[in-house]
Amino acid sequence: MRITAAPFQADKSPSWLIADLRSDHAGELGAVMIYTGILAVSRDGAVREFAREHLHTEQQHLELMESVLPSSLRSKAQLPWRAAGWLIGALPALIGEHWVYATIEAVETFVDEHYSEQINRLKSETSNDSLRGMLEACRADEIAHMHDAAARRRGTPSLALTLWLKTVRWGSKAAVVVARTL
Numbered sequence: 001m002r003i004t005a006a007p008f009q010a011d012k013s014p015s016w017l018i019a020d021l022r023s024d025h026a027g028e029l030g031a032v033m034i035y036t037g038i039l040a041v042s043r044d045g046a047v048r049e050f051a052r053e054h055l056h057t058e059q060q061h062l063e064l065m066e067s068v069l070p071s072s073l074r075s076k077a078q079l080p081w082r083a084a085g086w087l088i089g090a091l092p093a094l095i096g097e098h099w100v101y102a103t104i105e106a107v108e109t110f111v112d113e114h115y116s117e118q119i120n121r122l123k124s125e126t127s128n129d130s131l132r133g134m135l136e137a138c139r140a141d142e143i144a145h146m147h148d149a150a151a152r153r154r155g156t157p158s159l160a161l162t163l164w165l166k167t168v169r170w171g172s173k174a175a176v177v178v179a180r181t182l
């Protein structure tokens with residue numbers, strides 16, 4: 001189901017909320033690039049179908065964030081977010097489907113937590129129910145992506161894959177910190 005953009009007045013919003021949305025916009029841009037990176041590399045039919053479906057949703061999320069957050073308030077580091085996202089998709093796709101699904105499960109788990117924190121703060125500190133509803137709808141899509149990836153993943157991750165997943169998680173955390181301010 002298509003999510004509706006929430007009415008949002010940036011000039012009447014607290015700086016923490018602008019920072020939250022800046023990180024969301026950067027994250028959705030990164031998500032679009034992750035699936036674009038997978039599609040640029042993978043020749044596996046099931047992986048490509050998986051990536052195409054998820055990409056369609058992430059493009060809608062990015063459009064939502066673009067409609068809420070004016071370009072003047074978005075992260076200035078668009079190129080690094082694009083490059084990092086593409087690599088997080090393309091590198092596992094070079095290795096194989098197991099790496100792709102494990103990476104997506106890790107990324108979407110992180111995004112679920114990221115949106116949850118924001119939703120909780122919106123609940124306690126503002127009365128912006130429409131924005132909260134929009135983020136809740138995006139979060140529900142990310143959880144569906146996480147479950148989809150988890151259901152396709154097989155076996156126990158190797159040491160190399162475990163290190164990669166930790167790197168992706170650490171990198172995602174660092175990216176949120178940077179995107180909130182830059």
Ligand SMILES: [Fe+2]
Pocket residue numbers: 028031057058061138142
């Ligand atoms: Fe998304």
Ligand SMILES: [Fe+2]
Pocket residue numbers: 031054058108141142145
């Ligand atoms: Fe997602």
